[in-house]
Amino acid sequence: MPLSGAFAQKKAADDPTIMTVAGKDIPVSEFLFIAQKDSGVDLNNKKSLDDFVTLFKHFKQKVADAEAAQYDQTENFRNELRDYEVQLRAGFLSDKRGEAEAIRTVYNRGKMLPSFSDIVFPLPEKTVSKDTVAVYRRAKAAYDRISRGENYDKVARELAPGRDDDSVFFDHVEYIYPLQLMKSLENTVFNMKVGQIVGPVRSPAGYHILRLDQLTPNPGRRRVAHILIGSDEDHQDTVALLRRANEVYDLLKKGESFSSLVNTYSTDGRTRNSGGILPYFSLGEMVHPFEEAAFALKDTGDFTRPVRTRFGYHIIKLLDKRPMPPYEEMEKSYYTTMRQGDRNFELFKTYDDMMKQKYGYVFYPEAYEELQRLCDNYFPTDSDFHKQARQMHKTLLRIHDTDIPQSEFAEYLRLYPFSTKTYSGDFMSEVYQLFVRDITNNLERRELDANHPELEKLMKEYRDGILLFNISNERVWSHPVEEQAKLEADWLKELDRKYAVKINRKVLSNLKQYIAPTSKK
Structure with a gap:
C-alpha cells in the first residue's frame, strides 16, 4: 500500500465519521470542536449530548440547504470569508500577551503628565551622518554650558529668540500624553526626573536639550458650562468687562439660574443656546487660566469667580468629573x-x-x-x-x-x-x-x-456560520416575530425530507476516546 494511503487510513481511524449529512461525512473532531466551545453542552450527560446531536444535525442540514441555494457562490460571501481568513491568520502571527504588555506600558505613562522645556537644534530632511556633526557640536556646546552651571532659560533665550535663520528653537510644552511626541523624545521625557536636564537627544526634528519642569497626576476629564463676558473688539475695556462679570457672578450667588444668565449675558455664540455647556476636556486642551480654574473646582455645581483669558472673563460651573479612562477603554x-x-x-x-x-x-x-x-x-x-x-x-x-x-x-x-x-x-x-x-x-x-490544525476547523466553522445566518435570515428571521416559530418548524420538516442524516452511534457512544486530554499547567 502506498504511504499516502496508509496515512489516510490512520487519519480516518483517528478521526472517524460521526455523522453524514446530505452525503457529506463529518469527522468527530469537527463535532467535538463545536461542542466543546458551547458551555451549555455536557458530553457526559446523555440528554445534553442528545440535544446537541439534534441541534448539530439541524445546523448541518441548514448549511446544506444554503449550499444547494448557492449562497456560498456570492461575492459578498467570498469577500467576508477571505477577510476573516486574513484576520485569523494574522492573529496567529502575533504575540497578544506581549502586545498587551507594550500597550499597558504606554497607558501607565499617562498616569503622570510631564511638562517640559525644549531647546531644539534643527536638522534638515534626509540627513546623512556627516551633516549632523556641526549641529550636534552646537547642541553639545549649549548642553555643556548648562551642565557647568549656566541657567537653562538664559542659554535658551540667548540662542533662540527671533533668530532669522531659525537655527535654534525654544519651547515650553505642557501636559504631554502618551503617543503625542516623537518616540525618541517621549521615551526620554517620560523617564526623566523633575528638574533633570538631558541632551543632546536626537529626533527626526533635530537635537534637543530637554528639561523636565513638572509632573502632574492625570486628573481625568471635566465637563463644564461657562458664561463668557467678552467683546468682539480687539482692544477690550477689561475694567468694564470685569465689572459686568462680577455683576453676573453676584447674580449667581443670589441663586439665579446659570443657564438663564448664559442666555442673557454670555458672548460665546457657540454655547449660548445650549446653556454654556462645553464638551469633556483634559488638561492641555483649553487655554491655561480656564482649565486651571476648571480643574480646581471640587464638587459638581460649584462655580468660579470671573477668570480672565484672552477671550474675556469666564464664570465656569462644574458639571461632571471623569477619572482617567480605564485601560480597557484605551487599549484599542x-x-x-x-x-x-x-x-x-x-x-x-x-x-x-x-x-x-x-x-x-x-x-x-x-x-x-x-x-x-x-x-x-x-x-x-x-x-x-x-x-x-x-x-x-x-x-x-x-x-x-x-x-x-x-x-x-x-x-x-x-x-x-x-x-x-x-x-x-x-x-x-x-x-x-x-x-x-x-x-x-x-x-x-x-x-x-x-503548526495550527485548529485553523482549518475555525475556517470551516466561520464558513458554515455565515451560510447559516444568511439562509436563516431569509427563511425565518426576516419575517414577523409571531410567524417565526411556525416557519422554523416547517423548515426543519422540509430539511428532514430533503437531506438524509446518518449518525454513527458507535463513535457517539465512545466520544471520550477522541477527546484530547487537557494540558495541566
Whole structure:
C-alpha cells in the first residue's frame, strides 16, 4: 500500500465519521470542536449530548440547504470569508500577551503628565551622518554650558529668540500624553526626573536639550458650562468687562439660574443656546487660566469667580468629573496608533524576538557597519547608496540555516524604502528590522497550517456560520416575530425530507476516546 494511503487510513481511524449529512461525512473532531466551545453542552450527560446531536444535525442540514441555494457562490460571501481568513491568520502571527504588555506600558505613562522645556537644534530632511556633526557640536556646546552651571532659560533665550535663520528653537510644552511626541523624545521625557536636564537627544526634528519642569497626576476629564463676558473688539475695556462679570457672578450667588444668565449675558455664540455647556476636556486642551480654574473646582455645581483669558472673563460651573479612562477603554485606540508608526517595533517586539529565536537568527555586525558607513555620505534611498551596496556580498544575517548577504538587504531597501526617519542611519535601521520581520513571517506562514490544525476547523466553522445566518435570515428571521416559530418548524420538516442524516452511534457512544486530554499547567 502506498504511504499516502496508509496515512489516510490512520487519519480516518483517528478521526472517524460521526455523522453524514446530505452525503457529506463529518469527522468527530469537527463535532467535538463545536461542542466543546458551547458551555451549555455536557458530553457526559446523555440528554445534553442528545440535544446537541439534534441541534448539530439541524445546523448541518441548514448549511446544506444554503449550499444547494448557492449562497456560498456570492461575492459578498467570498469577500467576508477571505477577510476573516486574513484576520485569523494574522492573529496567529502575533504575540497578544506581549502586545498587551507594550500597550499597558504606554497607558501607565499617562498616569503622570510631564511638562517640559525644549531647546531644539534643527536638522534638515534626509540627513546623512556627516551633516549632523556641526549641529550636534552646537547642541553639545549649549548642553555643556548648562551642565557647568549656566541657567537653562538664559542659554535658551540667548540662542533662540527671533533668530532669522531659525537655527535654534525654544519651547515650553505642557501636559504631554502618551503617543503625542516623537518616540525618541517621549521615551526620554517620560523617564526623566523633575528638574533633570538631558541632551543632546536626537529626533527626526533635530537635537534637543530637554528639561523636565513638572509632573502632574492625570486628573481625568471635566465637563463644564461657562458664561463668557467678552467683546468682539480687539482692544477690550477689561475694567468694564470685569465689572459686568462680577455683576453676573453676584447674580449667581443670589441663586439665579446659570443657564438663564448664559442666555442673557454670555458672548460665546457657540454655547449660548445650549446653556454654556462645553464638551469633556483634559488638561492641555483649553487655554491655561480656564482649565486651571476648571480643574480646581471640587464638587459638581460649584462655580468660579470671573477668570480672565484672552477671550474675556469666564464664570465656569462644574458639571461632571471623569477619572482617567480605564485601560480597557484605551487599549484599542492605543493599538491602532502604535501599529501604524515606528512604535510598531515596541508593540511587536516580543513576537519578533520569538520568531528570531525560533528560526535561528544570527546577526553579523561587521557587515552591517559597512552599510552603516555608506550612510555617512548617502541617504539609503539615493542611487549612489544602492550602486555601492549591491556590490557588497558579505553575510549580513543567517536565518533558518540560510546566509543572506548585504546585497539582498540592499535590494529590499530599494524596493521597500518604508520609514518615517529622516536621519540616514535610523532610516536604514528601521527598514532592516522590517526586512528581518518579513523573512520570519514568511517562514512562519509556510508552517502555519501544520503548526495550527485548529485553523482549518475555525475556517470551516466561520464558513458554515455565515451560510447559516444568511439562509436563516431569509427563511425565518426576516419575517414577523409571531410567524417565526411556525416557519422554523416547517423548515426543519422540509430539511428532514430533503437531506438524509446518518449518525454513527458507535463513535457517539465512545466520544471520550477522541477527546484530547487537557494540558495541566
